[in-house]
Amino acid sequence: xxxKKLAEVDLSTEEKxxxxxxxxxxxxxxxxxxxxxxxxxxxxxxxLLNYYFRSKEKLFDLIMFEKLExxxxxxxxxxxxxxxxLEQKVTLFSSNYIDLLTENPELPLFIxxxxxxxxxxxxxxxxxxxxADSLLVRQIHEKRPDINPLHFxxxxxxxxxxxxxxxxxxxxxxxxxxxxFLSRMEERKVLIPKWINAMLKTx
Amino acid sequence: xxxKKLAEVDLSTEEKxxxxxxxxxxxxxxxxxxxxxxxxxxxxxxxLLNYYFRSKEKLFDLIMFEKLExxxxxxxxxxxxxxxxLEQKVTLFSSNYIDLLTENPELPLFIxxxxxxxxxxxxxxxxxxxxADSLLVRQIHEKRPDINPLHFxxxxxxxxxxxxxxxxxxxxxxxxxxxxFLSRMEERKVLIPKWINAMLKTx
DNA sequence: TTGTATTTTAAACAAATGATTAAAATATTC
DNA sequence: GAATATTTTAATCATTTGTTTAAAATACAA
Numbered sequence: 520x521x522x523k524k525l526a527e528v529d530l531s532t533e534e535k536x537x538x539x540x541x542x543x544x545x546x547x548x549x550x551x552x553x554x555x556x557x558x559x560x561x562x563x564x565x566x567l568l569n570y571y572f573r574s575k576e577k578l579f580d581l582i583m584f585e586k587l588e589x590x591x592x593x594x595x596x597x598x599x600x601x602x603x604x605l606e607q608k609v610t611l612f613s614s615n616y617i618d619l620l621t622e623n624p625e626l627p628l629f630i631x632x633x634x635x636x637x638x639x640x641x642x643x644x645x646x647x648x649x650x651a652d653s654l655l656v657r658q659i660h661e662k663r664p665d666i667n668p669l670h671f672x673x674x675x676x677x678x679x680x681x682x683x684x685x686x687x688x689x690x691x692x693x694x695x696x697x698x699x700f701l702s703r704m705e706e707r708k709v710l711i712p713k714w715i716n717a718m719l720k721t722x
Numbered sequence: 723x724x725x726k727k728l729a730e731v732d733l734s735t736e737e738k739x740x741x742x743x744x745x746x747x748x749x750x751x752x753x754x755x756x757x758x759x760x761x762x763x764x765x766x767x768x769x770l771l772n773y774y775f776r777s778k779e780k781l782f783d784l785i786m787f788e789k790l791e792x793x794x795x796x797x798x799x800x801x802x803x804x805x806x807x808l809e810q811k812v813t814l815f816s817s818n819y820i821d822l823l824t825e826n827p828e829l830p831l832f833i834x835x836x837x838x839x840x841x842x843x844x845x846x847x848x849x850x851x852x853x854a855d856s857l858l859v860r861q862i863h864e865k866r867p868d869i870n871p872l873h874f875x876x877x878x879x880x881x882x883x884x885x886x887x888x889x890x891x892x893x894x895x896x897x898x899x900x901x902x903f904l905s906r907m908e909e910r911k912v913l914i915p916k917w918i919n920a921m922l923k924t925x
Numbered sequence: 926t927t928g929t930a931t932t933t934t935a936a937a938c939a940a941a942t943g944a945t946t947a948a949a950a951t952a953t954t955c
Numbered sequence: 956g957a958a959t960a961t962t963t964t965a966a967t968c969a970t971t972t973g974t975t976t977a978a979a980a981t982a983c984a985a
Contacts, residue, residue: 532932548839551753554973564934569974576973625838632835635828635890636751642894651897667906670913673885681880684887687838691845694854703870710873717920735962757943767964772944 533571535561540568540578545586545625549579549633583633584644590630591646593619598653605658606712609675612655613711616679617704627680628687662719674718678711736774738764743781748789748828752782752836786836787847793833794849796822801856808861809915812878815858816914819882820907830883831890865922877921881914 530538539561543552554575558565572578597603597612620626634641650656651669659668682704689695733741742764746755757778761768775781800806800815823829837844853859854872862871885907892898 546839548751548753548835550751551839553971555971565973566935566975567933570932574973628834628838631831631887631891632751632838634894635831635835636749636754638890638894642896645891645895647892647895647897651892666913667909669906670910673888674881674917676888677880677884678877681884681887682876684834684884685876685879687841688834688848689850689854691837691841692848692850693845694850703872706870706873710869713924714877714917714921717924718917721916721920756941758941768943769945769965770963773962776944778943 532563532567536563536568536571537578537582541582544579544582545629548629548636550636583641586626586630587641587644589619589623590626591650595646595649595653598650598655601654605655605662606716608655608658609715610712612675613679614708617708620680620683621701621704624683624686627683631684659719671715671718675711675715678707678714682707735766735770739766739771739774740781740785744785747782747785748832751832751839753839755782786844789829789833790844790847792822792826793829794853798849798852798856801853801858804857808858808865809919811858811861812918813915815878816882817911820911823883823886824904824907827886827889830886834887862922874918874921878914878918881910881917885910 536557540552540557543556543560547556552575554568555565557578558568568575568578572581593615594612597615598608600608600611603611634645651672653672656668656672659671663671682700686695686700689700690697739760743760746759746763750759755778757771758768760781761771771778771781775784796818797815800818801811803811803814806814837848854875856875859871859875862874866874885903889898889903892903893900
């Protein structure tokens with residue numbers, strides 16, 4: 520129950536390949552990933568990848584759509600909850616989303632990179648209108664009709680997501696270690712609602 | 723003097739290859755770029771790429787370091803200017819940086835992707851300590867010693883850069899067109915200083 | 926146990942890819 | 956204008972890469 524990695528030897532071959540592919544694709548991106556890398560990571564014969572998933576591209580699509588679901592799936596319900604106030608939505612969102620990204624720190628940069636390098640392939644799968652036209656956005660508009668509400672949405676997203684995007688570059692430069700990063704993100708959960716609130720009050 | 727693209731036929735072969743490589747690398751990333759793509763884009767024989775630049779990797783490094791210089795070069799001087807106040811630094815930075823990124827919208831995501839997929843290769847070239855230990859950060863610390871100043875630096879960076887990172891995903895989803903994006907970014911130049919100021923005052 | 930279906934393996938293939946070579950074309954020098 | 960140096964070209968090479976194949980191993984059903 521405790522060791523996830525060791526338990527993986529008990530997974531079915533199909534699941535072993537998929538889990539290995541997730542790790543390799545997330546680390547190197549689609550283009551730099553070799554099917555042989557995945558086979559080696561999974562500890563299986565190369566041909567099994569095609570046996571179970573037909574092609575590198577089909578395997579990638581499968582994983583990519585799961586990651587897109589993870590990245591966008593949790594957002595829309597919070598931002599469209601008709602039972603919460605603007606302030607509650609902001610608090611819930613920053614807290615939940617920072618938790619999600621703490622569990623999956625490479626998720627944002629992975630998705631943004633792959634979508635950018637292949638926009639037409641994933642465009643139709645992005646439920647962005649549910650975010651851009653969300654109840655939260657309407658609530659913001661009510662409070663500050665003088666400023667385009669997209670600004671505040673962008674700030675809320677950015678303050679939650681951007682640190683995870685900058686993380687590798689800060690780490691590569693030796694400025695940030697894992698532990699302090701995590702405590703900063705914990706601090707952010709309570710700071711972001713305050714900041715958004717202050718921004719909404721500026722004249 | 724007016725048409726940059728047409729003038730390119732007058733460039734030297736070496737310059738033609740470099741300009742073409744910039745476009746292709748920026749669009750597809752290092753791993754997905756074929757030397758043949760670059761040769762075709764430049765309108766030159768494939769062998770000339772190796773004749774002038776030795777290898778795909780050396781050509782990429784050349785371009786990458788130029789892009790890193792562009793992405794980081796303008797930041798440190800503004801944030802370390804001993805003649806400006808905190809407020810002035812924030813205003814100068816957001817305005818100048820949004821202008822820079824408006825001219826080079828793909829710059830942030832390109833750099834962040836490539837550094838992430840190859841951290842050890844570029845880590846030593848990143849002048850991040852000049853930003854993380856800048857005068858601005860010290861000025862922020864003076865004003866709000868109760869909150870880690872990195873938070874405000876991250877917010878300043880994020881509010882300026884993050885929209886450019888999200889741009890492709892918003893465009894792919896058909897939510898944002900070029901024109902409205904540009905006017906939002908113009909608005910941001912004056913809004914960001916107000917927001918940062920408001921954030922620095924929260925209790 | 927025998928026969929059948931499923932899974933796994935080693936080998937190989939065809940296409941793509943980064944790079945090189947040797948000759949041809951062009952420019953430069955004296 | 957001949958000799959030399961530089962640049963460009965077409966062809967080719969050696970690897971890499973995604974995928975397939977046919978046989979071997981294993982699991983399953985009767």
